[in-house]
Amino acid sequence: MSELIHPELSDIISAHERIKPYIHHTPVLTSGQMNSIFNADLYFKCENLQKVGAFKARGASNAISLLSEDEIRKGVVTHSSGNHAAALAYAAGLRGARAYIVMPENSPKVKQRAVASYGGEISFCTPTLQAREETATKIIEDKGAIFIHSYGNFNVICGQGTSALELITDHPDLDIVVSPVGGGGLLSGTVTAIKGIKPSVQVFGAEPAGADDTYRSFNSGEYIPYHKPDSIADGLLTTLSRLTFGIIRKQVDNILLTSEASIIECMRLVWERMKIIIEPSSAVALAVIKENPEAFRGRKVGVIVSGGNVDFEKFGFSWQP
Amino acid sequence: MSELIHPELSDIISAHERIKPYIHHTPVLTSGQMNSIFNADLYFKCENLQKVGAFKARGASNAISLLSEDEIRKGVVTHSSGNHAAALAYAAGLRGARAYIVMPENSPKVKQRAVASYGGEISFCTPTLQAREETATKIIEDKGAIFIHSYGNFNVICGQGTSALELITDHPDLDIVVSPVGGGGLLSGTVTAIKGIKPSVQVFGAEPAGADDTYRSFNSGEYIPYHKPDSIADGLLTTLSRLTFGIIRKQVDNILLTSEASIIECMRLVWERMKIIIEPSSAVALAVIKENPEAFRGRKVGVIVSGGNVDFEKFGFSWQP
Numbered sequence: 001m002s003e004l005i006h007p008e009l010s011d012i013i014s015a016h017e018r019i020k021p022y023i024h025h026t027p028v029l030t031s032g033q034m035n036s037i038f039n040a041d042l043y044f045k046c047e048n049l050q051k052v053g054a055f056k057a058r059g060a061s062n063a064i065s066l067l068s069e070d071e072i073r074k075g076v077v078t079h080s081s082g083n084h085a086a087a088l089a090y091a092a093g094l095r096g097a098r099a100y101i102v103m104p105e106n107s108p109k110v111k112q113r114a115v116a117s118y119g120g121e122i123s124f125c126t127p128t129l130q131a132r133e134e135t136a137t138k139i140i141e142d143k144g145a146i147f148i149h150s151y152g153n154f155n156v157i158c159g160q161g162t163s164a165l166e167l168i169t170d171h172p173d174l175d176i177v178v179s180p181v182g183g184g185g186l187l188s189g190t191v192t193a194i195k196g197i198k199p200s201v202q203v204f205g206a207e208p209a210g211a212d213d214t215y216r217s218f219n220s221g222e223y224i225p226y227h228k229p230d231s232i233a234d235g236l237l238t239t240l241s242r243l244t245f246g247i248i249r250k251q252v253d254n255i256l257l258t259s260e261a262s263i264i265e266c267m268r269l270v271w272e273r274m275k276i277i278i279e280p281s282s283a284v285a286l287a288v289i290k291e292n293p294e295a296f297r298g299r300k301v302g303v304i305v306s307g308g309n310v311d312f313e314k315f316g317f318s319w320q321p
Numbered sequence: 322m323s324e325l326i327h328p329e330l331s332d333i334i335s336a337h338e339r340i341k342p343y344i345h346h347t348p349v350l351t352s353g354q355m356n357s358i359f360n361a362d363l364y365f366k367c368e369n370l371q372k373v374g375a376f377k378a379r380g381a382s383n384a385i386s387l388l389s390e391d392e393i394r395k396g397v398v399t400h401s402s403g404n405h406a407a408a409l410a411y412a413a414g415l416r417g418a419r420a421y422i423v424m425p426e427n428s429p430k431v432k433q434r435a436v437a438s439y440g441g442e443i444s445f446c447t448p449t450l451q452a453r454e455e456t457a458t459k460i461i462e463d464k465g466a467i468f469i470h471s472y473g474n475f476n477v478i479c480g481q482g483t484s485a486l487e488l489i490t491d492h493p494d495l496d497i498v499v500s501p502v503g504g505g506g507l508l509s510g511t512v513t514a515i516k517g518i519k520p521s522v523q524v525f526g527a528e529p530a531g532a533d534d535t536y537r538s539f540n541s542g543e544y545i546p547y548h549k550p551d552s553i554a555d556g557l558l559t560t561l562s563r564l565t566f567g568i569i570r571k572q573v574d575n576i577l578l579t580s581e582a583s584i585i586e587c588m589r590l591v592w593e594r595m596k597i598i599i600e601p602s603s604a605v606a607l608a609v610i611k612e613n614p615e616a617f618r619g620r621k622v623g624v625i626v627s628g629g630n631v632d633f634e635k636f637g638f639s640w641q642p
Contacts, residue, residue, distance in 0.1 A: 049595075049596055275374055312593075316639035
C-alpha cells in the first residue's frame, strides 16, 4: 500500500481562506476561576459556538467547497449519527446541493432533528457499521452522490485544522494545545496547524479510557481499531482511520486518558463557571488536564472545545422548574 | 420629598472608565437560526459571561470603587439572595475589604456557595424582608459597614448602565434594546445609556406577567410595589425602588409582559441553539420578543442577557447520563 499523503500547514491555510465566508472565527474564552482550579492559564477555543454547534462545520465546508459543479450537482452522502451529518447538510445547503445522510434508526431524535433542520435527507438503517456502509453505497450508486467521510478525508482534516490555526494566530504564546480525539480528524488537523506554525508547542490528544484505541495504537505503533468503545463522550466512539493514525503517530506528543467521572465533573465546571454549553466529548480535553496536573502546571494551554450539542433530556433535564 | 437625582450619560461613561479594569467587556453574540425563528436581527449582549456570571459585577464594582479608604476599611453590607450578593463580595475583595452578606436561611445552597467562594461573610436570617433589614442594620451598627443596595443606589445604576453603553458603542445601528426588569437597576442604567447616546432607539423593559409591578406602575403612573410576585425568573421578583421607578417612567418606551411558558421555551432555545447558559430572568427579554412579534419584525434588536447563574438541579439535572 502506498503511503497516504499527509496535509501540510499550507493546506490548512488554504482551507481557511476558502471556508472563511461560511464559518465563524470562534472566540477564545478565559476564566480566572478555571485557571485557579487547574493551576494553568487555559484558553478555550469555542467550537461549540461554531455553525451547527461543532468544529465539523469547518471540515464539511472545505470538502464541499472543493467539489466541482458537476460533482456537487448530484449531491453528497455520509453515514454519521453525530455532528458531521448536520455539518454536511449545512455545507451542502450553502451550494444548493442535496445531502443524503444515513443514520442508524436508534440515533437520538435531537440529532435527527438537527440534520433535518439543515435540510439533510435522512435514510435510516439498522445500527451496524455494515448496514450504514451498505445503505450509503446504495445511495452512491443510485444518485451518483459523492461520499464525504467524517474524518478519513484529506480535505475534511484540512478544514478541521483551521480552528487550531485561528487559536495559535490569536494566541501565539501558547505552550500546549489539547484536542479530543475520536476518529482523529480534529487532532490531525490541529497538530498539522500547530506544529507547522510553532513546532515547540506540545500537542496532546485527549481520549476517554473507555475508548482508548488512539492511546493503544499510538503507544504500540500499530493501528488497533476498537470494536466496543464505551463512554459518555459520544463523539469519540469512532476509531482512527489509517490516514489519521499516520498523522497522529508522526506528530502528536502524547495521548492522555481520562475517566468518565472526570469528564462529567469537567463538563459541569464549564457549564457552571463559564456559562457555556459544552458536550461531553469536549470536556474530555479538560478532564485530561485535571488528571495530569504535572504536565500543565503554570503553562499556557489551548483547549479545543469541539462542540456543544448536548442531549439535555439524557441528563434528566425536564425543562420545568 | 425632594426629587431623586437621575443619572446622566456622563455618569455612566465615568463609571465605565472607573470599572474597566475589574469587569469584562462582554461579547455580543448573533445567531442566524435565532434571527429566523424571531424574524428580527438579534444582538445578544452576554452579561452571563461577565465576572460572577451577571451584570451585577458592574454596579457593585462602581459603587465600591467610589468609597474612600476610610469607608471601605470597615467593609460593606447588603441583603440579597442573588447575584448582587456575589458581585458585592467580588468587588469588595478587589479592595481587600470585607463584604457582609445577609441571606435568608432558605436561600439556595448554590448561591450560598457562590457568595462564600468570593469571600463574602454570610449572616443568615429568617426569610422576611423585615428580618433581612434588621440583620443588615445590626451589622451596619456593629461594624460601621456601608450598606450598598442592589438597585436603589445611584452608583449601582450607573455601573449597570455600562453594559448597554458597550452594546450601543459596538453596534450603533440598533433600532431597539430590550432589558429585563426586576428592581429596575439594569433597566434604569440601560435606558440612560441608550437614550443618552441615541434617543431614537426604543428601550423596552421585559417583565414576567407573574411579577408585573413595573408594568402596573409604568402604566398607572403611580408607584405600586408588588408583595406576592411568582415567576421562575428568580432575579426579577424584587420590586422597583422610587429612584428606578422615576427613571423608568420618564424614559422607557414601554414595559412588555411574558408568560412563564415563553420564558422556559426561550431559555431552552438559547441553550440548544446558541450553546450558552442563560438564567430564566435573562430569557424574559427574549420571551417578550416572542410574544410581541409585530413590535420587532425586521428590526435590529439588542437583547441584554443579564446573567447565567442557574440552579441546574432545580430542573432535574442529575449530572449522570
